[in-house]
Amino acid sequence: MKLSFTLNGEEVEVAAETGALLVDLIRDLGLTGTKEACGVGVCGLCTVLVDDLPVSSCLYLAACVDGADVWTVEGLARREPGLIQAFAEHEGMQCGICTPGQVVAAAALARENPGATEAEIREHQAGNLCRCTGYQTIAASVEAYLAAR
Amino acid sequence: MPEVFRGRDDARAKASGAARYVGDVSLPGMLHVAVVRSLLPHARIAGIDTKLAEAADGVAGVFTAADVNPAPYGRSVRDIPILARGKVRFAGERIAAVVAESRRAAEAAAALVEVTYEDLPAVLSAEEAITPDAPAVHEEPWSYPRAAVRPGDGQNMQSRVVHGSPEAVEAALAASDHVIDGTYTTPSGHQGYLEPQACVAAVDGSRLRIWATNKSPYRLRSQLAECLGLDPASIEIQPGPLGGDFGGKGSPMDIPLCAELARLTGRPVKLVLRYTEDLTATNPRHPARIRIRAGCDAGGRLTAVEVRALLNGGAYAGFKPLANVSLHGVEECTLAYHVPALYLETVIAYTNTVPRGHMRSPGSPQSAFAIESALDELADLASLDRAEFRRRNLVRPGEPSVTGKVWAEARGAPTLDAAVEQARLSQAQAPPGWRRGTGVAVYAREAPGMAATSVRLIPVQGGRIRAEVPVPETGTGSHTVIRNLLAAGLGVSAADIDVVHVGTGDLPGDPGVGGSRVTVGMSEALDRAARAWRERGGPGEPVEIRSGPDAGGGAPPPAVSSYCAQVAQVAVDLVTGQVKVLEILSAVDVGRIVHPAGHQMQIDGGTVMGYGFACLEDLAEDDGQVTAANLGEFRLPVMADIPALRTVLVEGGQGVTSANVKPVGELTNVPVAAAIANAVADATGCRIRDLPVTAEKVYWALRDRAEAERRQK
Numbered sequence: 001m002k003l004s005f006t007l008n009g010e011e012v013e014v015a016a017e018t019g020a021l022l023v024d025l026i027r028d029l030g031l032t033g034t035k036e037a038c039g040v041g042v043c044g045l046c047t048v049l050v051d052d053l054p055v056s057s058c059l060y061l062a063a064c065v066d067g068a069d070v071w072t073v074e075g076l077a078r079r080e081p082g083l084i085q086a087f088a089e090h091e092g093m094q095c096g097i098c099t100p101g102q103v104v105a106a107a108a109l110a111r112e113n114p115g116a117t118e119a120e121i122r123e124h125q126a127g128n129l130c131r132c133t134g135y136q137t138i139a140a141s142v143e144a145y146l147a148a149r
Numbered sequence: 150m151p152e153v154f155r156g157r158d159d160a161r162a163k164a165s166g167a168a169r170y171v172g173d174v175s176l177p178g179m180l181h182v183a184v185v186r187s188l189l190p191h192a193r194i195a196g197i198d199t200k201l202a203e204a205a206d207g208v209a210g211v212f213t214a215a216d217v218n219p220a221p222y223g224r225s226v227r228d229i230p231i232l233a234r235g236k237v238r239f240a241g242e243r244i245a246a247v248v249a250e251s252r253r254a255a256e257a258a259a260a261l262v263e264v265t266y267e268d269l270p271a272v273l274s275a276e277e278a279i280t281p282d283a284p285a286v287h288e289e290p291w292s293y294p295r296a297a298v299r300p301g302d303g304q305n306m307q308s309r310v311v312h313g314s315p316e317a318v319e320a321a322l323a324a325s326d327h328v329i330d331g332t333y334t335t336p337s338g339h340q341g342y343l344e345p346q347a348c349v350a351a352v353d354g355s356r357l358r359i360w361a362t363n364k365s366p367y368r369l370r371s372q373l374a375e376c377l378g379l380d381p382a383s384i385e386i387q388p389g390p391l392g393g394d395f396g397g398k399g400s401p402m403d404i405p406l407c408a409e410l411a412r413l414t415g416r417p418v419k420l421v422l423r424y425t426e427d428l429t430a431t432n433p434r435h436p437a438r439i440r441i442r443a444g445c446d447a448g449g450r451l452t453a454v455e456v457r458a459l460l461n462g463g464a465y466a467g468f469k470p471l472a473n474v475s476l477h478g479v480e481e482c483t484l485a486y487h488v489p490a491l492y493l494e495t496v497i498a499y500t501n502t503v504p505r506g507h508m509r510s511p512g513s514p515q516s517a518f519a520i521e522s523a524l525d526e527l528a529d530l531a532s533l534d535r536a537e538f539r540r541r542n543l544v545r546p547g548e549p550s551v552t553g554k555v556w557a558e559a560r561g562a563p564t565l566d567a568a569v570e571q572a573r574l575s576q577a578q579a580p581p582g583w584r585r586g587t588g589v590a591v592y593a594r595e596a597p598g599m600a601a602t603s604v605r606l607i608p609v610q611g612g613r614i615r616a617e618v619p620v621p622e623t624g625t626g627s628h629t630v631i632r633n634l635l636a637a638g639l640g641v642s643a644a645d646i647d648v649v650h651v652g653t654g655d656l657p658g659d660p661g662v663g664g665s666r667v668t669v670g671m672s673e674a675l676d677r678a679a680r681a682w683r684e685r686g687g688p689g690e691p692v693e694i695r696s697g698p699d700a701g702g703g704a705p706p707p708a709v710s711s712y713c714a715q716v717a718q719v720a721v722d723l724v725t726g727q728v729k730v731l732e733i734l735s736a737v738d739v740g741r742i743v744h745p746a747g748h749q750m751q752i753d754g755g756t757v758m759g760y761g762f763a764c765l766e767d768l769a770e771d772d773g774q775v776t777a778a779n780l781g782e783f784r785l786p787v788m789a790d791i792p793a794l795r796t797v798l799v800e801g802g803q804g805v806t807s808a809n810v811k812p813v814g815e816l817t818n819v820p821v822a823a824a825i826a827n828a829v830a831d832a833t834g835c836r837i838r839d840l841p842v843t844a845e846k847v848y849w850a851l852r853d854r855a856e857a858e859r860r861q862k
Contacts, residue, residue, distance in 0.1 A: 017253075024253075031166070032166070032169065032172075032173035033165065033166015033167065034166070035170075035172070035343075035344070035392070036172075036345075037343045037344065037345060037424050037780070038424045038779060038780035038781075039423055039424055039425070039779075040424075040779050040780065040781055042779070042780040042781045043343060043424075043780050045343060072166070073164075073165065073166035074165065074166050074167075077164070077165035077166065077167075083164075084161060084164045084165050087160065087164040088156055088157075088160035088161050088164055089156060091156055091157050091160060091746040091747070091750070092164070093157070093160065093163050093164065093624075094393075094624035094625065094626060094747075094750055094754065095342075095343075095344070095390070095391060095392045095393040095394075095622075095623060095624025096159065096162075096163030096164075096168050096390065096392065096624065097170065097342075097343045097344040097392030097393060097624075098343050099163045099164050100164075100165075100166045103164055103165075103166075121788075122788045122789045123789050125788045125789075126787040126788050126789035126790075127787075128787075128788070129343060129780070129785055129787060130343075130788075131340075131341045131342060131343055131393050131395065131754070131758070131785060132393060132624050132750065132754045133750045133753065133754050134750060134752075134753025134754040134755070134756060134757040134791070134794060135753075135757065135788040135791060136749075136750075136753050136794065137746065137749075137750060137753075138788065139788065
């Protein structure tokens with residue numbers, strides 16, 4: 001199956017097997033910033049933007065991105081340097097395996113609800129697990145990013 | 150000493166997706182592995198039919214026990230087979246491995262491997278395992294290399310450790326004014342690291358290269374060498390970050406299998422577990438049943454404590470690293486207190502369930518829940534304030550602890566006082582109609598001894614310094630701590646130092662991450678490295694340091710302890726039993742803090758993990774199968790769940806080495822559960838002795854009590 005879509009702002013055309021998942025398609029293209037853990041849409045590690053909406057790419061059929069606009073953490077890091085800056089400055093990570101998903105989710109929040117309160121941030125990021133930090137610095141990173149935009 | 154702190158050295162790479170983990174490694178010609186696992190907890194393998202799988206698209210080979218090295222492996226006891234031989238001992242055990250051109254092809258073919266089982270009676274709990282007629286999990290567990298048991302110790306015994314005298318305790322309890330006798334149980338749980346276990350292995354002539362989610366690369370190298378009969382020098386464990394550990398990534402896990410598959414196929418192989426495999430077939434936390442008997446005099450002084458712990462060790466003991474195959478946290482569970490008479494027995498049993506391993510301060514969360522709940526109950530019997538009762542019994546300066554060591558200082562009292570005072574200042578609001586409660590719990594641990602580690606400093610262009618280290622960054626911020634310690638020791642800016650994790654071929658050795666030892670062990674090595682750097686012959690010369698207990702240098706320094714006291718505030722809905730944790734305050738006894746943001750995250754992350762243990766997490770099993778087999782069923786705390794977290798740093802503590810540091814990674818996760826259970830008891834009068842504290846348990850406890858009160862009238 002041939003798919004054409006924009007990936008991080010560039011037009012791409014790729015072949016995908018029937019039933020292939022978006023997370024595998026993206027990672028096979030060398031964009032390994034998108035991670036996978038739970039495989040059931042719970043942990044948020046594999047979050048990417050499809051037409052501006054955050055989706056769990058482990059549950060998303062690759063076929064569904066035909067004609068869509070897809071952004072991964074690599075593209076967002078270039079497009080939104082302030083986002084990376086906020087996570088670096090507030091140390092919104094420890095092991096870092098959940099961080100790309102947190103960053104993508106935060107980018108989605110910035111579009112959906114740029115004036116989000118702290119409670120709204122915590123509710124929004126609830127789809128992204130972190131086992132290391134206790135979440136305080138992640139919340140602070142997202143808050144700082146929204147405030148600086 | 151300029152202390153120019155900067156942020157984490159890995160922050161940008163991690164936030165932008167550029168950081169590469171084991172799962173991101175790809176080698177030319179690499180094949181992918183899928184594992185065929187046992188469906189039954191205990192069965193004889195009557196046959197394995199691999200024909201269909203071998204014929205499937207893209208399959209390079211299907212391998213069973215007959216193809217791989219028969220030597221069992223392990224961290225201490227060598228009892229884990231690379232692939233099950235003859236029988237399976239838990240549901241999830243590796244039986245065969247399929248190697249194929251893609252992960253998808255490997256997984257599809259693995260489903261075609263047909264295993265014929267002859268079901269055997271299974272032993273599914275520790276209680277059952279130690280009964281005389283229990284089925285044998287292993288025929289001769291004492292015959293494994295480095296077994297901690299002997300014939301006659303019991304058929305299903307992994308270990309039995311005893312401290313103190315039961316007679317002295319009986320006599321002291323008989324003479325006590327108040328005695329509590331309670332049994333406390335905690336469920337299995339999972340480390341919950343979010344990077345699945347993964348391994349890439351490549352054989353190239355006589356050289357074996359390994360990329361693996363393993364935090365102790367030098368130990369892994371010797372474990373592999375021993376199991377596979379290889380020269381350690383021929384094995385290179387490659388450097389790289391880990392996506393979380395919490396104790397779960399210290400064992401060889403599937404790495405010996407991958408090494409064998411790379412040899413058998415002649416191509417690099419990669420195995421990344423599906424998270425269901427992590428939950429059902431790796432090395433989760435030991436479920437525990439702990440009986441505490443404790444007595445005190447009329448003045449609230451402890452007279453005696455008896456601890457009898459029974460833990461489910463699962464099908465293999467090889468995931469525990471200590472030579473006595475026990476969990477030191479259980480042995481040290483009364484460390485915070487002066488206990489005149491102590492008897493402690495801790496038994497770990499083999500069962501036909503997933504093998505258990507270490508999880509953040511192994512044994513401590515379980516035993517602290519038991520001890521700190523029991524002390525609350527005893528304080529109530531003695532009609533004493535629960536914090537005051539603890540204060541009267543904390544180890545005092547100069548008093549030896551239960552390990553027999555006299556600490557450089559004993560700061561239990563100021564730490565407890567700080568927690569109680571600060572918590573009093575913020576009375577969290579309960580929702581209307583809910584009952585508020587406050588609970589306190591205390592934990593102490595000793596800093597580890599010096600570890601044999603190594604470090605190399607290399608001058609590079611532009612006045613920068615490359616610091617090569619043997620420890621992987623598991624997420625704790627250890628590389629940033631190393632950078633900051635080195636900057637202070639050398640009197641240079643942290644901005645001029647690059648900390649680089651190197652492979653096992655590049656430095657002499659290190660015991661790996663664990664036991665809160667990295668900051669402590671590295672601080673000594675960096676101290677020596679800084680001295681050697683100043684005394685070296687010329688500015689272009691590198692410096693290499695080996696440090697540790699054998700590296701010379703006088704009498705051992707006095708033992709250092711760290712205390713953590715927590716106060717939990719909860720609200721309980723008396724109608725439904727629902728518990729809301731409003732706030733957890735942690736007072737932490739600290740020395741010098743080398744990387745403040747990282748230090749705080751160890752405190753907060755630990756507290757949240759403790760909250761999960763207290764209120765949410767239960768790696769539930771049914772009939773020998775882990776049923777909480779995905780992260781929807783095994784629920785970790787999310788950002789919206791967590792209560793208000795407050796920290797009080799009790800500063801000015803005396804730490805280890807000239808860096809004056811105290812470990813912090815395994816403190817705040819420990820007392821939380823008891824603090825919350827104690828707060829629930831304070832709010833409702835109902836004592837929950839079984840974790841997690843769920844609305845259902847509180848509801849039934851409230852109902853049972855109401856029923857009992859009705860009957861009394």
